Amino acid sequence: MINVVRAELTKLRRPSLSLSTIAAVTFVIGLVTSLLFLLVDSPEGNGERGIRIGRDVLSLATGVSIGFSNSAGLLGIVALCIFAAQTAQEYTYGTLRNLLVRQPSRMKILIGKLISMKLFAIVMVILAAVLSVALSYLFAGVKDISTAAWASSDANAALARTFLNVSIATIGYGIFGMILGLLFRSPISAISIGVIWNLIIEGLLSAFVTNIDRYFPGQLLSIVAQGGSEKVSYQYALITSYGFLLCGLLIVAVLFKRRDVAN
């Protein structure tokens, strides 16, 4: 297993992937955090779906981590794309057959890939956290929002909690991408279906159908990242979203184990 993880990390560390991931994370964090602070006084709202997060909320100990937790959905999409591409490209490049000749245990390949991509996702979330905190201080100064409470132990605890939740959510989105990658065996198909599902289908239906977000993995993972919502508890969101993912992962694992590698 450790051999698979080491091999996968060699692929994940390649400059083209690392640099594009850094660029994507910087863009997502920059966009969400800047909108959160710079539109603080806008009547149109500065949070997800027009929610208003006022100066008083931002100046609380939890204020430093709001931008970070609000970015979880988009960070998740980045993770979904990476996990889906890393999995499906083995089919399109024809490299899966090389992997299976060197490591015939298909489950070891699958689990090793998952572990290495989870490690990559955690590094991505750490980068996002650092960027988000730095930008929060920068934009708070620009908009004259008090940051006195952000250095307290409560703020550190909130940040640590948010980091954990965003990591769980991001990895969850990634697993969703991996499932799609194994199902469709094409990076383009897996990524497009994943993005369309999460951003358009789930997003639109959740906006117009009451309580439907309780049954969508993407929406539930966003709720996990925010530590729960008024309507959906953290525990429910975590158990249900990961329940969906576990079922999906089991199905594709069986397919991966039994399917002939003919390309």
Place this chain on the structure above:
Amino acid sequence: MSSPLAIDVADLSKKYGERMALSHANFEVPMGSICGFVGPNGSGKTTTIRMLLGLISPTTGSGHVLGESITEPEKYLPRVGAMIEGPAFYPALTGNQNLTVLAKLGGFDTKSIQDLLDLVELGDRGDSKYKTYSLGMKQRLGIAAALLPNPKLLVLDEPTNGLDPAGIQEIRNLLRKLANSGTTVFISSHLLSEIEVISDYLVMLRLGKVIFSGKTSQLLAKQQPVIVAKPEKSTDLDKLLKIAKEAGHECTIVGDSVHVTGASDYASKFNKAAFDAGVVLETLTPVRQSLEDTFFEMTGE
């Protein structure tokens, strides 16, 4: 067969829907040999190789590689090097990084990578991205990857594709060297002349069935040589045909010559008979059939 076997398959079949990709194949490959695996496109070569490497499951039958059942590839694949259906690597990684991925995956020493790159003459291009490689370079990298485990069995699918004549010669020498050191080489190729030069054992497939399995020399020895006689005057072709037929030989007119199937010692008798009939021959050449001729004869292509 008393010598130990690198590969043996018995009644091996693979069916895709209604199509039989490989039908009840039986063959053996002795340890330490270079075995050519030939057949027209769609004859089941790659399907067989995939089954031997545990990538697809047989519909029926059994097989053993290095003494282990093909149902348990983890027992023999660490001793097998393979390049299947041409080289396949990650375009954004360098040649060196691509080999590192496979070495780490197999738990092999990454220190041997530079030596392998040197061996396939990619030593100075190891740090270039795979996507910048020519077809020949990709092929060489595939061979280097197959050699990573220091294999007891090397399975190569069309290894000389894209190589120039000098490259083909180098690969041929490399394979011979490996075979001399005890490595069994199982090589599929559509270049029959190439296979004839390097292989001492042969498995021939046609339409998913094994039509020959044995020593290359045995196969070629079975084939009767052909005597090609070209008369000075093309009007004498029919006379020559009659002479050969009367002597009990199969013969045909091909272009401006008569091709007579028979032992080469018939050439002198044929020459004399032609002279006695007043036919002057411009050339008279006994020709040994090549593997390609034999292959086309056997496959009816």
